[in-house]
Amino acid sequence: MIKILSLIILTLFVMTFINCSDKKINLNPSANKENVLISWPSDWTPYLNKKVVLEGIAIDSKLGAQLLGKDNSIWIDGLDSWPKGFYQGGSQGKLLHVTGIVIERSDLPVFVPKEGEPQKTGIPVSQESDIPKAQKRFLLKDASWETIDKP
Secondary structure, eight states: OOHHHHHHHHHHHHHHHHTTOOOOOOOOOOGGGGSSSSOSSOOOOOTTEEEEEEEEEEETTEEEEEEEEOOOEEEEEOSSOOTTTEEEEEEEBBBEEEEEEEEEEOEEEEEOOOOOOOOOOSEEOOOOGGHHHHHHEEEEEEEEEOOOOOO
């Protein structure tokens, strides 16, 4: 009887010790997977400073390389244009999976046009209060990409 009681106490002690360890069991492992392709958001704000993977078409613009999605696009930080052969003009670019960290900049050239002044380069807005919102753009920092073969 004492042996059985000792065995039960020892078992309870071991189970208590194991439960107090620092190891955490991940009950939702899919939530932590990296490099999971996401849908194109209409608002990038929830993704700021987060790593994302997007599928889109490589295009070049005056402000640099962009990835074109269904309804919007995102710039590629530090890339003036896609490598040769990735973009052929119009919407004729390679289909890519691009991985990067979403960042925000307020660096687009924006102005309020005034009568009698020469035409400026940039994005015209109707009033001064519209400038901060119009200057904002989102980019992918530390971007890497792979081409996708169309089926």
